[in-house]
Amino acid sequence: MSPPGRPKGEYRRAQHEGASLSNSPDLVAHCLELLGCLGPTRAKRMFSGHGIYADDLFVALIIADQLYLKADADSRPLFERAGCQPFNYTRKDGARAVMSYWTAPDDAMESPALMQPWARLAMTSALRAANSKRPATPRKAAAKARATPPAKPRAKRAG
16 A cells, blocks of 8 residues: 555665655655554644644654654664664764654554554654653743742740
8 A cells, every 4th residue: 555656665676775855755754654553643844844743742754755663672673673663863073963863664654554553663662751751841831849938837935
């Protein structure tokens, strides 16, 4: 079930051949359909790609016509065994940065049914990441708390 006009595996081949592709609207729509098992999904334009959200959790990236799914220490070995590759890029200082997003297996890109276990891994990784973060505090309240000196103890009245 490749997007219209795209042969099977073309996305991954184009990336590995060094093709500079912007995300096609067909691929974005196709990825949203593939990840539909997670519930309502939406794509948001970011940098040179798209972020994919399911229930307001960031579960995937689409960069250069390649889908990358969220992974963590628990799910990473499964992606590695399937022959998937991590998203990485070169930083301004020349160092290589590797992120916690991995390509989906080629066959998973063909149908929602084949994508379902990989989508669930991405959602579970995103949930673990969200639950490990501290609760956000409103900026004004946090700034006020830092600016307010500690209260002095009150002196007891004789009486």
